[in-house]
Amino acid sequence: MICGRTQNEAIQEIENFHGFVAPGLLIGAFMVDLLYEHLDKGVEADAIVETRQCLPDAVQIFTPCTVGNGWLKILDLGKFAITMFDRNTFEGYRTWLDLDKARAHPDVYNWFMGLVSKKDLPKEILLPAIMAAGKAILSINKVNVVQYGKRQGKGDIRVCENCNEAYAASQGSPCSACQGNGYYKPVP
């Protein structure tokens, strides 16, 4: 069982949400499972992931935390790690893929470190290797979250004098997009 699902159910949910069974997301499912083993039952736990790749979806599939409800935050630290913590006390656990442990599972290690091509290590080999490794490649530590742990409110809304759209007043004036941080050009 992973996160209360059979292996097949977990894989089906990953495919439905993520579009395909990403190896990193399957490891992420084991990470969430390990976190819930350590967290006290009934704790309202928020989550922080340390990379934008794969792990946000593991949290969004297997916990109540999503980006849009604000219970999941994504930090760009470039690490394959998830922290879940009591939203009231900020105490919780951080789990990460431990290289020293992963070396005992060469297919997983080589994939993770980018040492082997997709052609030489197809998913038909890699995914069962991840399933076999399970939580044996993970470490976990108790932590206090000292930053980014608080949920953010909506804040004040203002209308931009330039584009006439509503925006978060905290962005300054005019709105951030009109300050030059936009990403698109209109097509006439």
Place this chain on the structure above:
Amino acid sequence: MICGRTQNEAIQEIENFHGFVAPGLLIGAFMVDLLYEHLDKGVEADAIVETRQCLPDAVQIFTPCTVGNGWLKILDLGKFAITMFDRNTFEGYRTWLDLDKARAHPDVYNWFMGLVSKKDLPKEILLPAIMAAGKAILSINKVNVVQYGKRQGKGDIRVCENCNEAYAASQGSPCSACQGNGYYKPVP
């Protein structure tokens, strides 16, 4: 129908994923619906949302794009807007809640602008008002995405000399967390 679902199905999916039926997420469902009306059929469309609140979940529930698969990007522009675009040509559409149109729907407008308390405008009133307004409060424009449109690859992995964890080499050395950007303290 919203995004190919009945109203009840859409509401059920929102509740399952997001934890509750957030008004902004319901509007987001209409935004996704409007985008798909404009996008050419069969286009592989990536998404950008301009706020962390609610809208990322609308995209993740009603499109194949998720944060973890990299097809959805979240920009912190503080605006209630979604762009979906052809991932090959970067041409697409941007939709936003148009205040001029929303004024004709006072409950929706007052909620969005934070002019009324939850007590004075309970969800039993607000959600049906949003359903009734539907796409009438939205505008949409054709755009070219000129930034942030490209999908990002995994990049090189390095082992941090300080914490001994794997991280994205692009973060510099030592890893970003060890450079002082961490968010937790270990509990002994």
